[in-house]
Amino acid sequence: MNILVLNSGSSSAKYRFYEMETEKCLCWGLVERIGSRGALMSHNRHDGNNLKKAIEIPDHAGAIESIIEVLLSPEHGVIEDKNNIDAIGHRVVHGGEKFSGSVLIDDEVMKQLYECIELAPLHNPHNIKGIMACREMLNDKPQVAVFDTAFHQGIPDYAYLYALPYSLYKKYGLRRYGFHGTSHRYVADRAAAMMDNPVENLKLITCHLGNGCSIAAVKNGVSIDTSMGFTPVEGLIMGTRCGDIDPAALLYIMSREDLGNSEANSLINKHSGLYGISGLSNDMREIESEALAGNSRAEVALDMFCYRIRKYIGAYAFAMGGVDGIVFTGGIGENSYEVRTRTLNELKLLNIELDPEKNKNRDTSERFIDFGRGVRTMVIPTNEELVIARDSIELIQG
Numbered sequence: 001m002n003i004l005v006l007n008s009g010s011s012s013a014k015y016r017f018y019e020m021e022t023e024k025c026l027c028w029g030l031v032e033r034i035g036s037r038g039a040l041m042s043h044n045r046h047d048g049n050n051l052k053k054a055i056e057i058p059d060h061a062g063a064i065e066s067i068i069e070v071l072l073s074p075e076h077g078v079i080e081d082k083n084n085i086d087a088i089g090h091r092v093v094h095g096g097e098k099f100s101g102s103v104l105i106d107d108e109v110m111k112q113l114y115e116c117i118e119l120a121p122l123h124n125p126h127n128i129k130g131i132m133a134c135r136e137m138l139n140d141k142p143q144v145a146v147f148d149t150a151f152h153q154g155i156p157d158y159a160y161l162y163a164l165p166y167s168l169y170k171k172y173g174l175r176r177y178g179f180h181g182t183s184h185r186y187v188a189d190r191a192a193a194m195m196d197n198p199v200e201n202l203k204l205i206t207c208h209l210g211n212g213c214s215i216a217a218v219k220n221g222v223s224i225d226t227s228m229g230f231t232p233v234e235g236l237i238m239g240t241r242c243g244d245i246d247p248a249a250l251l252y253i254m255s256r257e258d259l260g261n262s263e264a265n266s267l268i269n270k271h272s273g274l275y276g277i278s279g280l281s282n283d284m285r286e287i288e289s290e291a292l293a294g295n296s297r298a299e300v301a302l303d304m305f306c307y308r309i310r311k312y313i314g315a316y317a318f319a320m321g322g323v324d325g326i327v328f329t330g331g332i333g334e335n336s337y338e339v340r341t342r343t344l345n346e347l348k349l350l351n352i353e354l355d356p357e358k359n360k361n362r363d364t365s366e367r368f369i370d371f372g373r374g375v376r377t378m379v380i381p382t383n384e385e386l387v388i389a390r391d392s393i394e395l396i397q398g
């Protein structure tokens with residue numbers, strides 16, 4: 001069986017194509033700048049037969065059409081017939097309170113997906129466009145929606161509610177939803193496999209540190225708390241997002257700087273975080289090299305970033321009544337030994353002790369980075385697309 005995994009964003013569509021008997025990714029790629037001049041397709045086949053070409057792509061339907069075309073292409077493709085696509089798995093950012101797991105898409109699900117748009121107006125409409133285009137072009141093929149929020153639907157009310165008037169929760173669904181759920185779920189499962197212990201027996205803290213960052217407390221296989229909230233702005237410091245701040249500070253800035261809603265939104269989403277503090281970049285590689293070269297604002301940005309993660313780790317260890325394992329994933333979590341060191345140094349008291357040699361090792365596979373005792377610490381490359389493909393197979397096979 002073959003699964004096409006799609007992640008449709010505002011101006012891009014990422015895809016991966018899996019052969020599921022072996023879970024091998026046969027090809028993957030990206031269509032960028034949909035709807036503008038200079039749209040580009042990058043396609044990579046597992047054997048290194050790659051393609052990069054400029055194309056005219058007016059909309060998401062055009063993007064899906066060109067993805068199907070390249071899958072079928074005699075030179076760069078991996079299948080001979082559209083019928084070799086058995087199902088399509090879609091990443092959907094927000095499932096609200098309606099979806100606590102992945103679902104086969106039917107008309108009722110479509111209706112509910114439209115209802116979730118108001119919770120994620122910048123993301124869900126584009127995810128829906130991808131689904132609609134596939135329904136049009138591959139209309140007899142089952143489609144599955146896998147939600148970034150679903151894994152966090154196990155969070156109890158005392159952790160997901162904000163201490164605002166309860167009526168606002170009832171009226172607008174204003175609560176913590178959390179994101180990156182597919183990644184947290186994948187790495188928690190992998191950590192359990194590495195620890196040779198069922199995830200149902202473990203208390204895990206999973207740190208997804210990429211351009212967006214979030215952390216989750218996964219107790220007995222269920223997410224019981226996570227740092228992102230109603231939107232992805234809350235929680236950890238990120239590339240350009242501020243994470244936790246005093247909400248009254250934002251009101252103050254809006255008033256002093258005469259900012260409207262959209263400018264304030266842009267301030268906390270696009271001009272803050274590592275970029276805002278350092279004034280240099282949202283890219284951790286640059287922050288690290290500048291910090292090590294003595295740039296004091298890069299240094300404080302790096303310290304703030306790690307200190308915030310450390311505080312959450314402490315909080316989640318207490319929230320779960322202990323911790324058995326800590327996982328680092330995402331571009332920063334997987335690659336930055338500096339961030340892992342600053343976050344977890346001198347925690348022998350909590351039975352957390354990194355092995356500096358293993359931590360520095362640039363190996364890209366999943367691995368332990370500790371001495372093999374106490375709280376286990378791991379680096380696990382995330383694989384959200386594989387989870388989407390697996391969920392799709394599971395749902396279509398009933």
Ligand code: AMP
Binds near residue numbers: 209283285336
């Ligand atoms: P992602 O969103 O998961 O692709 O992660 C992007 C982030 O990972 C960016 O901030 C990159 O700077 C960071 N990153 C990638 N490689 C490294 C590295 N070798 N060291 C530190 N950060 C890295």
